[in-house]
Amino acid sequence: MLVIARDAMRAASADLSPGERLVVLANNSDGHGQSYGSHLNFLISRETWHRIFDRMYPDLFVLAAFQASSIVITGQGKVGSENGHEPVDYQLSQRADFIETLQGIQTTFNRPLINTRDEAHCGHSWGSDRASSLNDRYARLHCIFFDHTLCQGATFLKVGMMQLVLAMLEAGHVDAGLILEDPVAAVHTWSRDPDLAARVLLADGRSLTAVELQWLFLERAKEFAETQGFGEYVPDSAAILELWEDTLSKLEAGSIESLRSRLDWVLKRDLIEATLGDRTGLDWRSPEVKHLDLIYSSLDEREGLYWACERMGLVEHIVTHAEISNLTRQAPTDTRAWTRAWLLNALAAASVQDVDWDHITLAAPNASHGRTARTFHLYDPLGFTKEYLDARLQGSAPAVGNERKSKKGNSKPMKRRRQT
Amino acid sequence: MRDRERQHSEEERRRHSPGAPHDEDGPDDDGIDELRAETASLLEAAGAAIGNALSGNSSEFVREVRQTGGQ
Numbered sequence: 001m002l003v004i005a006r007d008a009m010r011a012a013s014a015d016l017s018p019g020e021r022l023v024v025l026a027n028n029s030d031g032h033g034q035s036y037g038s039h040l041n042f043l044i045s046r047e048t049w050h051r052i053f054d055r056m057y058p059d060l061f062v063l064a065a066f067q068a069s070s071i072v073i074t075g076q077g078k079v080g081s082e083n084g085h086e087p088v089d090y091q092l093s094q095r096a097d098f099i100e101t102l103q104g105i106q107t108t109f110n111r112p113l114i115n116t117r118d119e120a121h122c123g124h125s126w127g128s129d130r131a132s133s134l135n136d137r138y139a140r141l142h143c144i145f146f147d148h149t150l151c152q153g154a155t156f157l158k159v160g161m162m163q164l165v166l167a168m169l170e171a172g173h174v175d176a177g178l179i180l181e182d183p184v185a186a187v188h189t190w191s192r193d194p195d196l197a198a199r200v201l202l203a204d205g206r207s208l209t210a211v212e213l214q215w216l217f218l219e220r221a222k223e224f225a226e227t228q229g230f231g232e233y234v235p236d237s238a239a240i241l242e243l244w245e246d247t248l249s250k251l252e253a254g255s256i257e258s259l260r261s262r263l264d265w266v267l268k269r270d271l272i273e274a275t276l277g278d279r280t281g282l283d284w285r286s287p288e289v290k291h292l293d294l295i296y297s298s299l300d301e302r303e304g305l306y307w308a309c310e311r312m313g314l315v316e317h318i319v320t321h322a323e324i325s326n327l328t329r330q331a332p333t334d335t336r337a338w339t340r341a342w343l344l345n346a347l348a349a350a351s352v353q354d355v356d357w358d359h360i361t362l363a364a365p366n367a368s369h370g371r372t373a374r375t376f377h378l379y380d381p382l383g384f385t386k387e388y389l390d391a392r393l394q395g396s397a398p399a400v401g402n403e404r405k406s407k408k409g410n411s412k413p414m415k416r417r418r419q420t
Numbered sequence: 421m422r423d424r425e426r427q428h429s430e431e432e433r434r435r436h437s438p439g440a441p442h443d444e445d446g447p448d449d450d451g452i453d454e455l456r457a458e459t460a461s462l463l464e465a466a467g468a469a470i471g472n473a474l475s476g477n478s479s480e481f482v483r484e485v486r487q488t489g490g491q
Contacts, residue, residue, distance in 0.1 A: 023485060030487040257458065274459045275470055291478035292470060294485055303473070305466045312465035 002026060002150070003328050006299045026148045026297040028094035031290055033082045035098040037107065038148035042141040042162060043381055046120075048170050049139035053103070053116055058176035059169050061203075064102060064113050064183040066165050067145050069213040071096065071191055073247055074158040076147040077265030079272070079284060079293035081192075088192045089284035090272070092265045094147040096191035102184055107144050113183055117142045121357035123379040131379050138381060141166065150297060150306045152318040153243065153262035160240035164221045167233050173224050178216055179203040186210075194269060196251060211251045218244050261316045264306070268296045271305055339384035343376055357381075 009024045016022060029035045052059045075092035083097040091097075095111075104112035120138050123131025143162065149155045168174065180186050181201040189198050190210040199207040208216075222241060224230070230237035250259050260267040272292055276282055282289060298304035301311075309315055331341035336358075343360050344352065351363035353373055361375040378384050463470070473481075 025485065030485060031482060032486050034487040036487055257455065260458075260462075270459070271462055271466055271470070274462045275474075277459065278463055279474070286478075287482045288474050288478040290482045291473050294482065295469070295473055303469060305469050308466040308469045309462070312461070314461065314465050 002299060003324055006301075007328075009299055023303075024299040025294055026150060026299060027076060027078075027294065028147050029078060029082060029098070031080065031082065031294065035082075035095060035111070037095075037144045038146055040143040040146060040159065040162065042143065042166055044139050044141050044166055045170060046136055046139050048166075049118070049141070052114075052141075052169070053118075058174055058179060060103065060114060061179040061183070062174050062176065063165065063169065065178050065180045065186075065202075065213065066161075066217050067113060067143075068180060068183045068186045068190065069210040069217070070158070070161060071147075071187065072196060072210045072214060072251060073161070073244075073263060074146050074149060074154060075191065075263075075265040076149060076297065077268035077293075079290050085188065090194055090269055091191040092194060093187070093191040095145060096187045099145065099184055099187050111144065113145055113187065115142045115144045120381075122381060123358055123377060131377075134379050134381075147264075148297065149264050151262055151264045151267065151315055153247075153316045154264050156318045157240065157243055157247065160234070160236065161217075161221075161244060163234045164224075164230065164237060164240060165217065167230055168220065168224050170233075171224070171228060173220070173228070175216075175220055177202070177204055178213065178220075180213075194265070196256070211248060214244075214248055215252070218248060261314055264296075267306070267309060267315070268293065271296065271309070333386035336378045336381060336384035338386045339389050340378060342389055 005024060005026070009022055013022045026038075028038055048059070052063065071093045075096075076094045078091050078094045078097075079089070081088045081091065081097055083100075085097050098111050099113050100110045101112050103114045103116055104110065105116045106112065107115060107117070118139065119142070120135050120140050122134035122138055125132055125135035146158055149158055179202060181203050186200040189200050192198075193210075196209060196211050199209055201207055202213075218241070221244075225237060225241060234240070247259060247262065250256070256266055257270060260270050272284075272289055275292060276284075276289070292305065295303050296305040301307045306315070331337040340355070340360060344355070347362055352360065353363055354361040358378050358381075359375050360378070361373050363373055
């Protein structure tokens with residue numbers, strides 16, 4: 001996505017007047033009290049949605065505790081504080097200052113740790129029987145909490161750990177002993193603790209650091225892997241567990257600098273500290289230091305500090321440049337993005353009126369039939385894959401898609417993917 | 421290049437400053453040398469970008485980079 005955004009930045013820059021410059025930062029805060037998200041979307045079952053948001057205890061609170069403590073891995077790092085919080089030199093999370101409540105539907109003010117927006121993107125629930133049925137089966141967890149991460153290891157863990165935790169919630173593998181007394185306050189406390197020593201209260205009276213709480217989540221995930229297994233429901237679950245454990249081991253051992261190749265908040269902090277040691281007259285409150293904080297995530301390869309480190313081989317790679325490049329031109333084969341992309345390419349000559357998760361609307365090429373537009377419905381989030389489309393093009397698949405039948409009484413979690 | 425030269429001279433200065441471990445002191449038991457090397461590698465990697473950023477008007481950049489709205 002960053003590569004696509006960079007290409008867009010370059011294209012837009014070509015239209016600028018002399019002297020103008022477009023700066024695109026992949027962060028979550030401008031330093032002036034404005035925050036913008038790096039949202040993740042996870043497909044979950046409607047049943048799990050109800051447990052999280054209607055029953056609430058313990059699922060909502062366990063999810064909140066996981067997310068709050070995860071910033072030791074998922075934070076991009078930020079110089080200073082915003083949104084009325086006490087001054088601080090450096091904190092782990094870009095987003096923490098703007099998390100103000102446990103749950104809520106809002107995303108631009110009084111931001112919640114867990115967002116309750118209920119849009120499954122399977123067509124309107126009040127629409128056709130088909131859309132209604134899919135909305136009864138699926139929901140989308142709209143996660144607005146996390147920072148934008150540039151390090152591949154941090155990104156892999158941010159998405160992967162959430163997949164593991166949600167798979168456990170799906171299966172009812174929930175430990176109410178991991179609930180925090182005040183998860184929002186915990187986010188603020190832990191974000192302002194780069195030494196990772198701060199303890200916060202759990203609901204059961206224990207007091208843990210973020211790393212200690214993450215260890216407990218990892219142990220539950222490993223137990224689940226051994227007893228039930230993540231199987232096909234979390235791709236690469238073994239790799240996620242292994243990297244999660246290695247990361248926590250290094251954080252626990254205090255060898256945090258060894259994680260600068262994997263975690264953005266460590267890399268950014270070390271870059272700034274190296275600069276402070278190299279130049280006189282600067283401190284954490286200097287505008288020059290905030291400048292470095294901002295351009296760490298600049299998409300301009302000549303400007304962005306992250307890209308400079310990547311060029312020199314100082315960051316870990318989970319995927320290759322070739323794989324990234326390929327995915328900027330070709331949608332994943334196992335989601336409906338495949339058919340969406342195929343339609344957009346195949347019908348490029350038509351005028352596209354609207355594109356959304358679950359439909360594409362085109363202006364009708366022939367208005368003589370009395371239609372002004374034609375809409376392709378892509379309701380099923382697990383359908384419209386390459387396999388489906390290939391069969392459809394060969395005439396061997398039904399037009400409604402290849403939705404998977406859910407097995408009643410199946411205790412395994414549903415197949416999980418990031419929604420696309 | 422100037423940044424790299426400055427970084428090397430800074431490293432030399434640190435190496436010979438009072439209290440700094442010398443090569444003849446034997447193996448680096450406390451990891452300080454390793455940490456210095458890693459810090460140097462960071463500055464080598466991002467030194468040019470950092471130098472470019474700090475050669476401009478940081479106050480203006482920080483003031484101008486502003487997002488309105490957002491989620």
